[in-house]
Amino acid sequence: MTVITVNDTLSADRALRLIDHGSTLVWDGDFQNAKQLLAALGRRVPAAEGGSFQEQRRRQARRAQVLNSLLIATHDHTIRLRRAPDVRQACLEAYGPPGGERLIPLRELLGVIGAHQLRLEGIEVPALGARIHPHYGVFAPTRSEYVELVGDRPLPRATVAFDIGTGTGVLAAVLARRGIRRVVATDNSTRAVECARENLRRLGLDASVEVVETDLFPPGLADLVVCNPPWIPARPITPLDHAVYDEDGRMLRGFLGQARDHLNPGGEVWLVLSDLAEHLGLRSRADLLDGFRYAGLRVADRSDVVPRHRRAREKEVTSLWRLCPFGSAAFVERA
Numbered sequence: 001m002t003v004i005t006v007n008d009t010l011s012a013d014r015a016l017r018l019i020d021h022g023s024t025l026v027w028d029g030d031f032q033n034a035k036q037l038l039a040a041l042g043r044r045v046p047a048a049e050g051g052s053f054q055e056q057r058r059r060q061a062r063r064a065q066v067l068n069s070l071l072i073a074t075h076d077h078t079i080r081l082r083r084a085p086d087v088r089q090a091c092l093e094a095y096g097p098p099g100g101e102r103l104i105p106l107r108e109l110l111g112v113i114g115a116h117q118l119r120l121e122g123i124e125v126p127a128l129g130a131r132i133h134p135h136y137g138v139f140a141p142t143r144s145e146y147v148e149l150v151g152d153r154p155l156p157r158a159t160v161a162f163d164i165g166t167g168t169g170v171l172a173a174v175l176a177r178r179g180i181r182r183v184v185a186t187d188n189s190t191r192a193v194e195c196a197r198e199n200l201r202r203l204g205l206d207a208s209v210e211v212v213e214t215d216l217f218p219p220g221l222a223d224l225v226v227c228n229p230p231w232i233p234a235r236p237i238t239p240l241d242h243a244v245y246d247e248d249g250r251m252l253r254g255f256l257g258q259a260r261d262h263l264n265p266g267g268e269v270w271l272v273l274s275d276l277a278e279h280l281g282l283r284s285r286a287d288l289l290d291g292f293r294y295a296g297l298r299v300a301d302r303s304d305v306v307p308r309h310r311r312a313r314e315k316e317v318t319s320l321w322r323l324c325p326f327g328s329a330a331f332v333e334r335a
């Protein structure tokens, strides 16, 4: 790999040629011009839709490789370039305390700045009547319709609930606000656990919701177990993909496999799942239903919602599956 220092005189076509020949570019010009160069590079390697999932991923990987080759130097979280923004707080939140010089892909840095903004402003969650403040690298509940599903489906008689893979803590907060006396929320990401604790404190719910860093389940039993797992069963490309990509469906299988053993008699499992994986040919509906059966769970009810977010494919549906153990209360199967 060759590292080249470049500036405002570099054209996007030349930059792309250099990158394609294995160079990494360190920017030494005007910060705003670097953003323009990045945008121009992005137009040359578009994130085109269409084709098979594998083709889309190949294009995504190529795009990421090109766009991540334009680097910005930071010194103790400060950028020493003309017209550069103050990124000290944003970098502190994403990378921890400052520690000398660091080369950061501009694309990542813009994500860090955006995440800082989102954390400051928060996201209005109608089901809570409050804002949730996501941290960098934590799944943000911008698709609020799935939160509404958890907010308005009839609750079973529940004193204790688990929220597995809590992210910002949004679903745990909804459950606590709905009157469940004790909620235990888990996540295996340290960033998510810190973020959830902060949100729950801010909402005044930290006495009723405990947040635990662990793989899947905490010890003990619950009357209601809720989970909104990463919904695409494929290998994450970046560390930030872990909230969306679940390699080999590991989390979903682990969750289903253990859910029944964590339920009190009469308890329910609420699984929130988009069917995007089915549209991409990565999992069939029959596989999912087999997974429920294999886990000793049957479908009591299913509520569907069409995501309203900008990039939702027309056909994508997110469902709240209410599952209960075989042999428990008489539910009608209507999947």
Ligand SMILES: C[S@@+](CC[C@H](N)C(=O)[O-])C[C@H]1O[C@@H](n2cnc3c(N)ncnc32)[C@H](O)[C@@H]1O
Binding pocket: 139, 140, 141, 164, 165, 166, 167, 168, 169, 170, 171, 186, 187, 188, 189, 192, 214, 215, 216, 217, 227, 228, 229, 230, 231, 242, 243, 244, 251
């Ligand atoms: C799609 S996000 C959902 C976040 C949140 N529940 C929500 O609805 O906004 C999935 C979450 O599961 C977490 N996760 C993934 N694998 C996990 C595991 N094995 N154990 C616990 N949490 C996990 C991720 O860190 C991420 O926060």
